[in-house]
Amino acid sequence: MDEGGQLGDxxxxxxxxxxxxxxxxxxxxxxxxxxHQELFRIFDRxxxxxxxxxxxxxxxxxxxxxxxxxxxEALMRDAGIPDLHGVRHRTAHRQFEEFVRQAQxxxxxxSDSVRSTVISFLAQWFSNHIRYTDTALLREISGPITASHxxxxxxxxxxxxxxxxxxxxxxxxxxxLFHLVAQTDRWARLHSLYRALVGSVDALLNITTExxxxxxxxxxxxxxxxFNAVWLGQxxxxxxxxxxxxGGPNIAQIDEARPILxxxxxxxLVVQAWRSRSAVWTNDTMHDDQLAPWHAxxxxxxWYSLLAVPVDRNQAPWAVLAFSSGQPHIFDTNxxxxxxRISLLASHGIDAWDVRQSLxxxxxxxxxxxxxxALTHLPNRLGMEEYLARALAQDRPFVLAxxxxxxxxxxxxxxxxxxxxxxxxxxxxxxxxxxxxEDLVCRxxxxxxxxxxxFDGACSAWPRQSDGLIHRLARVMRAPLRHPxxxxxxxxxxxxxxxxxxxxxRTASELLRLADKAMYDAKRNKRDRTQxxxxxx
Numbered sequence: 001m002d003e004g005g006q007l008g009d010x011x012x013x014x015x016x017x018x019x020x021x022x023x024x025x026x027x028x029x030x031x032x033x034x035x036h037q038e039l040f041r042i043f044d045r046x047x048x049x050x051x052x053x054x055x056x057x058x059x060x061x062x063x064x065x066x067x068x069x070x071x072x073e074a075l076m077r078d079a080g081i082p083d084l085h086g087v088r089h090r091t092a093h094r095q096f097e098e099f100v101r102q103a104q105x106x107x108x109x110x111s112d113s114v115r116s117t118v119i120s121f122l123a124q125w126f127s128n129h130i131r132y133t134d135t136a137l138l139r140e141i142s143g144p145i146t147a148s149h150x151x152x153x154x155x156x157x158x159x160x161x162x163x164x165x166x167x168x169x170x171x172x173x174x175x176x177l178f179h180l181v182a183q184t185d186r187w188a189r190l191h192s193l194y195r196a197l198v199g200s201v202d203a204l205l206n207i208t209t210e211x212x213x214x215x216x217x218x219x220x221x222x223x224x225x226x227f228n229a230v231w232l233g234q235x236x237x238x239x240x241x242x243x244x245x246x247g248g249p250n251i252a253q254i255d256e257a258r259p260i261l262x263x264x265x266x267x268x269l270v271v272q273a274w275r276s277r278s279a280v281w282t283n284d285t286m287h288d289d290q291l292a293p294w295h296a297x298x299x300x301x302x303w304y305s306l307l308a309v310p311v312d313r314n315q316a317p318w319a320v321l322a323f324s325s326g327q328p329h330i331f332d333t334n335x336x337x338x339x340x341r342i343s344l345l346a347s348h349g350i351d352a353w354d355v356r357q358s359l360x361x362x363x364x365x366x367x368x369x370x371x372x373x374a375l376t377h378l379p380n381r382l383g384m385e386e387y388l389a390r391a392l393a394q395d396r397p398f399v400l401a402x403x404x405x406x407x408x409x410x411x412x413x414x415x416x417x418x419x420x421x422x423x424x425x426x427x428x429x430x431x432x433x434x435x436x437x438e439d440l441v442c443r444x445x446x447x448x449x450x451x452x453x454x455f456d457g458a459c460s461a462w463p464r465q466s467d468g469l470i471h472r473l474a475r476v477m478r479a480p481l482r483h484p485x486x487x488x489x490x491x492x493x494x495x496x497x498x499x500x501x502x503x504x505x506r507t508a509s510e511l512l513r514l515a516d517k518a519m520y521d522a523k524r525n526k527r528d529r530t531q532x533x534x535x536x537x
Contacts, residue, residue: 214245222248
């Protein structure tokens, strides 16, 4: 409103309908009245703009209170206003500032109710605080009132007490409404966190790789919760925290400013949590001086509340779980307690994961040992049967060869079984060297070996590929064994029978039978034979 007692231009009809006689709100002090005019402008914008813009107007209201309340309190100090009156006035200012703070924290999610509550609050502030309390204060400061404001001296003696009671009632009503809204928010927040907790349990139980586990774990904690970023980090050898898992739309902060272990008093919350082995949080990062080095990046990424809590693994420090929110004052007692429970869940979950992985590894090892020949480390009969079943299911042509060593019993009898074992190990290495990684060499038992070698191309090329296998085997078996046996070495001989899939047979048992028959055909007249192998007819 201007010095003539009119609301500042432009003035909406809505504002005029609330304040029928704007002249009633003049205190007679030019500086204070000019500042009150800005408050009326903010009120006018709240009335005429959509609820979605309430946060903008609340920022203006906060800025207004800072300079206006400072002006009034300076006037009180300079005029030596009695403590009783001055304290009461300053208390009203602090209540107004707290009201604005609560309104700002709730406005992003409750713009309609916040806007209507702020309008009602300001209306009573004009009607009670400005019209009577401020005017009485300025009358004390300025001395006798002018004729144009003589009506203020006509108020009945009990009116100030009545007005103060009304003002307190309005303050309490507005604050209680905000508390109810905040309580509703807290319950909704806790409900969303419990839901995320259930999802995180599911991730811990069902994800098959550790990297995927922590990715899903962190993503669950930002899905429908007040957290805009959650990440799990652990210090690396250089002291810089490496990311184990991350989730949320505002996670870029950890790429911009990764925490580094430090003994500094201005260490990040993640480092503080790691050092103290306890939860550390702040509800207003932008006004936490200890976090000043990160204020710019926090503002960019909307990390306004932040909590970090340690996570153990096998009862030893392992990592830190950090939560951030785009809302200030998010970490009340219940939320902090729930975040601690989530960190315990992560600890128990990774311990259970380690146990499951250990059991799985043991099972895998037992399964491998059950399919592996202990002497040569080649697949055994069970391993061969499973491989052969898969090869038949793929319906890809291959040759199955069954081979054994000639006169192996004589080696055992002459040199001992430990030398015989060394011969079998050396032969296994040579046979494995003669085929590709995808092909199979297995020890069936004793001195018998099975080879399954896949064909490539059309069936017209199979004879050539079989010949190639025979030549490779002959080449690797040609060199004498280098294992010294006294002053001698030996050159073990081998006999082999072969059958083709699918030309000769289509079942595992028939292929093995035909290869075995072909091998024994090759053993006939072993001393006079011209070749050491035979292909089934």
